[in-house]
Amino acid sequence: MRLPLAWLSEYVHPGGDPWELADALSATGTEVAGVDRFGIKAEGFEHLVVGKVLTAEQHPDADRLKVCTVDVGEAEPAQIVCGAPNVAAGQTVAVARPGTVMPDGMKLKKAKLRGVESQGMIVSERELGLGDDHSGIMVLPDDAASPGTFVAELFEISTDVLELELTPNRPDCLGIYGMAREVHASNGSPLTPPPWTGVELPPVGELDGITIDVQVPELCPRFTALVYDDVTIGPSPHWLKARLAACGQRSINNVVDITNYVMLLTGQPLHAFDLDRVAGGTLVVRTANAGEQITTLDDEVRTLDEQMVVIDDADGPTSIAGVMGGARSEVADTTTRVLMEVATWIGPNINRTSWKLALRTEASGRFEKGLAPEQTLEAQAVAHQLMLELTGATVRPALIDIGGPGPDPAVIRLRSARVEGLLGTSIPAERQEAILRSLEFGVTPAEDGLDVTVPAFRRLDVTREADLVEEVARIDGVDNLPATLPARRGAAGRLSPMQRLRRRAEDALVGRGLRGIMGWSFTNAGVFDRLRLPADDPRRQAVALANPMSEDHALLRTNLVASLLDVAAHNVARGARDLRLFERGAVYFADPDDKLADEHDQLGVLLTGRAAPPTWNDGAPATADVFAAKGVLEALATRLRVDLSVRHAEQPFLHPGRCGEIVLNGTDVVGWLGEIHPLVAQAWEIDQTVAAFELDLGAVLAVAVEHALVEEYEDVTSFPAVRQDLAVVIDSAVPAADVVAAARKAGGALLADAGVFDIYEGEQVGEGKRSLALHLEFRAPDRTLTDEDADGARAKIVAALTEQLGAVQRG
């Protein structure tokens, strides 16, 4: 909301510097986004003066220019060249003398126009920012002021404007007077009585020929109307135009301007009907029929639903209640009779209508936050005064008032102990009372604090003791609070075992040279197609958004590999072809048994290109392949102390010969590992080998948490191990892991470690066979093993490999 300080100062003193006021308001809860300047600049404002045109002669060398002499209150009249068609001798005008800085920032200087000197400019309304009228110069009433008077003294043509960002709980601040109350509470300067004080309205009653029927009082708690005859529609006076313009409102005509002006001042929207265009003189407040249509003031046809409230006349809907009037009954140049409607609507209902219709107006923005029924008569009073003053109207003898004021004000006990208990500092009762009174709360002392009566305009916002504590705290200054720390009884800050292990997993990857990425949670079905996932693949069971921002982001991801490929593609396209990436984050599956998603903490790794840059002594470092990925997986398993093995299994998006599934503890499949299928890599425009794995980290950690953090001592140093090698020839089809597993099983307790360290295929071992070289490490916890001990265990291993796998010991 725009708050012009010149207007504000009619009710409260805003202080000297607008930025100081902005800081004071910020400190008490009204955020000020900026300070704007409306109209001519402060610097040189005294050069914009009232002038009396003495003569206006044709310019000797220009058909469209006139050379005027203008009395500007100085000894000699000023000579001013003017291009306006309407300039004439005898007019009272506004003259911008050299030194005036116009709203657009231009500083006026003496000038020569077609050879004739001009000592300033006779200004139009548009040049002053008052409106769009540029058809001619602005002509002031003859008795406006004597020549030389500063125009800024006549109306507010030069003012600082605060741009406020009001919170939704404070609709009372959506009016100049409401903000005057805040300024009063904030800086303590006296507040004048509200502008509706002392205005006498006709008594409540009925009017002949006018019927108002509120059929939905639950949605329209109060409906008031005054009826005016003998209205003359015309332009508004300049002071009114200036105030509207400073608030960013266009001037339309006097009656419409009055409704806008009163709304800006009181926060309460009003609507003026042309009574002659209200069919039957009848207004009915009802909910709309589904599909009912109305043409609003902006000439749009709106389709309504049965929760929206309309105001009908005898010919059907004429207004969308609280949002926008209809075109049919709007005030026009010919209007002579006006029905001024000021009503209260239920905020949530107006909010809903406004959102559904995508129609947000100054009125709906106020009503949706909830206005007090009492505000209607305040607005009627100010409007009444202006209607009589500015339109020549006469008012009919009764005020129609259906519904009446709101419920009796609430009285809330504010306990001193509670104030101190919530804030952590004490505020003296007298200070509390002064603050609350400055905000127009009623205060009476109570046994343990204060009994506080809430003013009508704060009825919806302040309903509980905590709300009063906030009022006291914000005006007293929350920034003055001491900085203390909570007692933290029994609280110990620490990560849970799962959280510690999750960090350990991430750190293991960082230690292996991988870079963490953070990709989009959003994805789309096209990504599943690019991954060649079949129609029944569970990874297509994605959570779908009802209102995605784009088709690309219509689903939630079910895997991390697409996100990793996206990032790889981005970087490869920019010349970074050596990548070691990982992502840890959620993947989401639609869960038919739960309205929430099945969310998994997932870990994905992608390697492509070289592990290290080439150097002068290694021109061709190894590039990542499936075993590089597996090495990372093994490092992870070691750090987490879990058994993660890999056995051959295909994935639609993996190289069919270089792929596997990741198995936890030999039983549970928790992920996959392999090289990305070249066609899939191509779909991401990556033309090099990409190795990757992805696993359900949550599932892995759930197992790891049982022992990874309990690191119990085991004696592995007192007695040396015996190390032996063993080579066997075996069918190439037998997986190496099976050989190692059989060896481990046969080796018994003495076999501390076993693994493949060499493979040979060739003529010496025969077609379809290969030689596997295993290293074996034997150890006993309680003695130094002899060669005989080791030989015995080794013999069992050889026997097992021979019997179970058809292996033949070599050499």
Place this chain on the structure above:
Amino acid sequence: MAVTDRITEIQAEAEQAIAAAGSTAELEELRVRFLGRKAELPNLLRGVADLPPAERGAVGKAANMARQALEGLIAQREEALAGAELDAQLERDRVDITLPGTPAQPVGSLHVLHQTWRELEDVFLGLGFTVMDGPEVETVHYNFDALNHDPQHPARAWTDTFYVADDVVLRTHTSPMQVRAMEAHPPPLYVVIPGRVYRRDHDATHLPQFHQVEGLAVDEDITLADLKGTLLSFARTVFGDERQIRLRPHFFPFTEPSVEIDVSCSNCKGGSMKDGSRCPVCKGTTWLEILGAGMVDPNVLRAVGADAYDPDKVQGFAFGMGIERIAMLKHGIPDLRLYIENDVRFLEQFG
């Protein structure tokens, strides 16, 4: 020729050969030739027993002395030769030390947001908080209703919030975890909840997905002053010991009183740079808005529905901050989109 003469002859020959030896390998050959198992001198020694008794002493003594002398010479010569050979080897090993080193195993890094995430966790761990996480696909109940949002609160609009169903959203903040945390744990409760959140906003200053850290402390006597002290500690730990914070009253549906918290700008003095220009970080205001906070609204405590969280018995504070914003302020990152692009040239700058 007497045996002793032969010994002298052998010794002389050997001495000459040892002196002439040019390498340790050659010396080893000489050692075998003169002192090895099949060599003459040791054989003479072994044959002493077969000599007539009168000669035995002299021959034995001479042979032994010769052998010891030769052994000593060989050792001496070997030491000299080995030293020279090592020197030569080292000379051959000489490199251009100015060539670049062989890169060590590369070290990776966490994403900068992830680093900030952890840093924030660590700050609050140090202040006695624990860490929780929770679902990103969330019910309207936890995301809005339990947090005292009016049924018509604008944040609920389909234009602002991603919906999965009428009563299920992508959480718009980490705040739904306030009620979930209280449902899971009795007071006293000190917890932070970092996580990913979503809003329907995508432009130069908004991404539809971003990250927050929620904080919640509930106990019998938590005060707004405690909130200030806690967040002052946080601000100083994250942004530097010299930082101040400023509280401004604000409005959030789920806290009462509510405040916004600014931290003093570390980039400038009084809003101006050394050259007199306006500070680009705080825009000359000397303060940076970093988070929203307040005292937990009684209605939120009531939404837990547990006697232990009766608003007449306990009270607390809550706060929420954006991880992206904290990281931007810490590192001077100018554009949110850098976070989601994951360009390695960007990622490599951090950690």
